[in-house]
Amino acid sequence: MDDDGPQDAASHFQGKPLGGWGLLQIAGCTGLAAYSVWALVLMPGFRKVPLKLQVPYIPASTKQVANVMSLLKGRSGKMVDLGSGDGRIVLEAARRGFGPAVGYELNPWLVRLSYFHAWRADYHRRVSYRREDLWKVNLRDCSNVSLFLAPSVLSLMESKLLAELPADARVVAGRFPLPTWTPSSIVGEGVDRVWAYDVQAVRQTTSAKKEDAAI
Ligand SMILES: C[S@@+](CC[C@H](N)C(=O)[O-])C[C@H]1O[C@@H](n2cnc3c(N)ncnc32)[C@H](O)[C@@H]1O
Structure with missing residues (x-):
């Protein structure tokens, strides 16, 4: 057979x-x-973003999210996550009283997933996930910014943040530090590590460095 x-x-x-x-x-x-x-x-939605600025989705670890929040402790007002992925950082910020809490994310599936998480937590009216290119968002009214992006785009991001953020802003970078800024605090180890930067202090250091270079 x-x-x-x-x-x-x-x-x-x-x-x-x-x-x-x-x-x-x-x-x-x-x-x-x-x-x-x-x-x-x-990478859906990235058609118009130049290849060198494309950053894939890698979710922050639970510890990383907690570390971001610990470096924003005591602060309030608007909080944005640039490249918000599945939206957990924005949701956690809303839970801790930040408002408005906004995520910018190009991937439409992740925007939907973010709203699903927020809806399950009954926070969907307190968060906003926008399908927008983070490079085109004006950050002039953002006092609290978090980002977890590829090291290759962080130098360009420094210029954008420096040009647009208000003086009282704090930036928290996850997993990879901003390449030339001096952090005001650091927490966590390895992949959970996050760096906080106070924009006023960064502007002072940057202009002092420029003056030194001019002498
Ligand atoms: C490394 S993931 C971080 C996700 C989230 N912030 C977290 O910490 O879990 C980077 C995210 O940025 C998004 N992203 C990359 N470039 C973007 C752009 N130009 N505009 C909006 N979102 C972007 C990606 O789709 C991805 O979800």
Whole structure:
């Protein structure tokens, strides 16, 4: 009797070299699967964002979220998360009394997921998740800013923050520090580490450095 079961099928592959065509097919399928995940899940909505500014979705760890909040303790007013992902930092900020609490996120699936989390926590009226390019948002009224972005874009981000933020603003960067700013405090270890920067102090240091360079 013919046996076409899975074991039999597997035995066809055992001990047989795959050959060039087989390897090409596997490489093609893997590439297609990786591209589909990238295009449909990680980066939808990024068509108009230059490639060098594209940052994929990596969620902050629970400890990282707690560390961000600890560096914003005692503060109030508007809080924004630039590239808000699944929205947990914005939701936590709203829970702690920040308002308005706003997330900017280009990926429409993550915006939906964020509202779902907020709705489940009964905070959907206290948060706002906007499907906008963070590079096009004017930050002049944002006193509390959090970000967790790729190191490759942080230098450009420093210039944007310095040009737009109000003097009393505090910026909290997760996982990767801003490359030239001096932090006012740091908490956490490894991937949970976060850095806080007070904009007024950063502006003073930056202009002092410029004066030194001019002498
Ligand atoms: C590393 S994840 C961080 C997510 C979230 N802030 C957290 O800490 O869990 C970076 C997020 O920024 C979003 N993002 C990247 N570039 C963006 C842009 N130009 N405008 C809006 N969102 C962007 C990505 O889609 C991604 O969700």
